Amino acid sequence: MTKILILGGGGMVGQKLAHRITTTNIFPDADLTLFDRAFPSDGVQAKSVIGNIANPATAQGLIAARPDVIFHLAAIVSGQAEAEFDLGWDVNMMAMWHLLTALKDEHDASSGTYRPRVVFTSSIAVYGGPYPDKIDDTFLSAPQTSYGAQKAACELMLSDFSRKGFIDGLSLRLPTICVRPGKANAAASSFFSGIIREPLNGVEAILPVADTVRHWHASPRAAATFLTHAAMLDTDLLQGRRALNLPGISCTVGEQIEALRSAAGQKAVDLIKHQPDEVIMKIVDGWPRDFAPERAIALGFQAESSFDEIIRVYIEDDLNA
């Protein structure tokens, strides 16, 4: 039996991951627990715990059962972390600290035998410009948002607790996940999904940036696959560098729109309304556009090979589901 805990299990990626775990044989006899502030009413059936990850007692309570694999996806999204500074640091950094110290206490209490795999969803927001054309695996992390700084600080803590043997962790710098099902969220990146999802559902979408904006994407299905792949990975192969840039698709908003036209025709494209938003433009302008994620590819991480494929995944997994 593999005891699995998903922090942020009520969120979109958490639910995709929970679905993958409960509908495949990746973890035979998985004993799955989901933790979040709230859960969707039609969500994946699993043990679920409601609470606040920023409360130090929360991690202690969840860790007492000694889960073998912990996926830490819980976060305040980028737009909210920028608007609510204290809350962002509290949830996005301090919660990781509480989690790691609780895990170290449990490691010590077990005389060192308890050393769980911890898979943390970091983000390409750990980068800040100016950028090279493609960001390689040795480029500096100089975040220009609070969200990015918090994720980068978590990577450092996770890496050091791992190096000392208290846990066995790795950080996945997820591409922007697109096409997100459901409603728009407070992430500044929300429109990247909205301009595809809304038109495919016959609804108007707002495009707040120019169509020349280039960005880095992978599907929710790819995200769930990254996470389970990371849970099974031989971390010795990471050679002490436990944060990974993951594969994705680099494309412009214009190319996204062309892929939408191929999938659903001009009537879908006509539902996209350009409505520039200075705040979002400024945040997105600081984001990376393209990567050469050679380490992750060599380690077997796989994403889609075109934005058309990303749209097909949305249609298969969400629109038609």
Add this chain to the structure above:
Amino acid sequence: MTKILILGGGGMVGQKLAHRITTTNIFPDADLTLFDRAFPSDGVQAKSVIGNIANPATAQGLIAARPDVIFHLAAIVSGQAEAEFDLGWDVNMMAMWHLLTALKDEHDASSGTYRPRVVFTSSIAVYGGPYPDKIDDTFLSAPQTSYGAQKAACELMLSDFSRKGFIDGLSLRLPTICVRPGKANAAASSFFSGIIREPLNGVEAILPVADTVRHWHASPRAAATFLTHAAMLDTDLLQGRRALNLPGISCTVGEQIEALRSAAGQKAVDLIKHQPDEVIMKIVDGWPRDFAPERAIALGFQAESSFDEIIRVYIEDDLNA
């Protein structure tokens, strides 16, 4: 009048900095306060406060006077942070968090007018191998020690609090400071100074690594100069990247020994005893060896131009003082 606070003002670099401030006209009418756990009995004459930087109330108390410039040098050194994990994170990371949140509170209480310059001594220990021949200003920070991880996490926090306008901070990744006067300390790098200082004082020195080990050095005088230069710098020039690799001298232990021979002859060199230490070799093996610190040089930071010069500085400032 410029109100200046030095956290870690009782330490070696803190004292060199305090000496520079009190004996030059860099800050006319400087009102200097030193904070540390303890002070040398023959130290620089200035207001001094004794306390524990890891106590959250400490920063609040020190910040109430609204210092214009804060030098944050207080730290557990690398060897001790590796041996005492909890203490290292507490002093080297959490104390920065307490400082920054206290400064933000004071900023808010001043209706945003209080926004001090904060100069933080980070370290080249934020880097971890494998390295290129020279580390440039865009190389990733992937620390392989707790000390390095803690310093890197502080850089991220300092940068984000600065970006939001609560403070105006920068992080200086100091080379290993050599030749340190006084006694050996718990830093794994202590021997780099010891093999020069002890022989110049007619005392035996232990060399725990091979003489082929290459490392990156600057003098205590250069460190004090870096710090005051950083306090006066136009931080707009940093363009959001507030952590700087500083200039230094890259040389091998063998080259250090040759410089000692030039300065003090074979009888000094004969006082160095090679006594390999696996623990120190392993730590030092993970450290960077050479840099191309183009940004800092362009911003006017200056170090010595040879290890011979580093030895001359020690003889002038400490041995003959």
